[in-house]
Amino acid sequence: xxxxxxxxxxLIKTRGQQVTLRCSPKSGHDTVSWYQQALGQxxxxxxxxxxxxxxxxxxxxDRFSGHQFPNYSSELNVNALLLGDSALYLCASSLWPGxxxxxxxxxxxxxxxL
Amino acid sequence: RKExxxxxxxxxxxxxxxxxFNCTYSNSASQSFFxxxxxxxxxxxxxxSVYSSxxxxxxxxxxxxxxSQYISLLIRDSKLSDSATYLCVVPRDSGGYQKVTFGTxxxxxxxx
Numbered sequence: 759x760x761x762x763x764x765x766x767x768x769l770i771k772t773r774g775q776q777v778t779l780r781c782s783p784k785s786g787h788d789t790v791s792w793y794q795q796a797l798g799q800x801x802x803x804x805x806x807x808x809x810x811x812x813x814x815x816x817x818x819x820d821r822f823s824g825h826q827f828p829n830y831s832s833e834l835n836v837n838a839l840l841l842g843d844s845a846l847y848l849c850a851s852s853l854w855p856g857x858x859x860x861x862x863x864x865x866x867x868x869x870x871x872l
Numbered sequence: 873r874k875e876x877x878x879x880x881x882x883x884x885x886x887x888x889x890x891x892x893f894n895c896t897y898s899n900s901a902s903q904s905f906f907x908x909x910x911x912x913x914x915x916x917x918x919x920x921s922v923y924s925s926x927x928x929x930x931x932x933x934x935x936x937x938x939x940s941q942y943i944s945l946l947i948r949d950s951k952l953s954d955s956a957t958y959l960c961v962v963p964r965d966s967g968g969y970q971k972v973t974f975g976t977x978x979x980x981x982x983x984x
Contacts, residue, residue: 800959800974813969855969863915
């Protein structure tokens with residue numbers, strides 16, 4: 759049983775560019791949440807997708823957008839990259855939106871913005 | 873007051889010691905709480921869930937104090953392999969969906 763997978767594992771971009779990160783949930787999970795974790799900080803909730811719609815959103819600007827596909831996989835898009843967007847981006851899947859106790863994290867994508 | 877606050881540490885303890893971390897939360901309506909463990913440069917992994925007064929799993933005990941709005945994690949007989957960052961998580965329900973807030977984490981280093 760594959761767990762949560764994310765791609766790519768590492769990414770280097772320059773300021774102003776755009777980036778797309780991908781996530782495949784654990785088998786049987788239909789809810790995907792995205793988090794940003796800066797160095798030395800806890801993960802910050804970006805948004806949650808369920809039934810192909812954004813259901814909850816944290817305090818992130820509109821430059822952060824996402825999508826969920828019919829197979830429950832998800833993408834995180836960040837436009838107009840800033841130096842401060844450098845972080846580990848974690849995807850987590852769960853059985854349903856309210857089930858934090860079933861939440862599994864992927865290994866993350868480490869984004870560096872130069 | 874921050875939604876979730878933790879002492880960042882680091883806590884440096886010898887093997888075999890007992891160590892406890894606290895996590896305070898601001899939303900009195902929160903019903904469930906979680907402790908995650910995160911190893912260096914790895915993803916967080918669920919350690920324990922707390923729904924009522926507490927939970928125990930082997931050497932690990934989590935307790936909830938609703939009146940003072942904090943949860944604690946107690947680790948007995950610390951092992952070198954317990955060295956990690958421990959993250960407190962407090963979900964906030966909103967119409968059947970949840971916004972999940974992580975604390976900044978408490979770093980534990982168990983010393984031989």
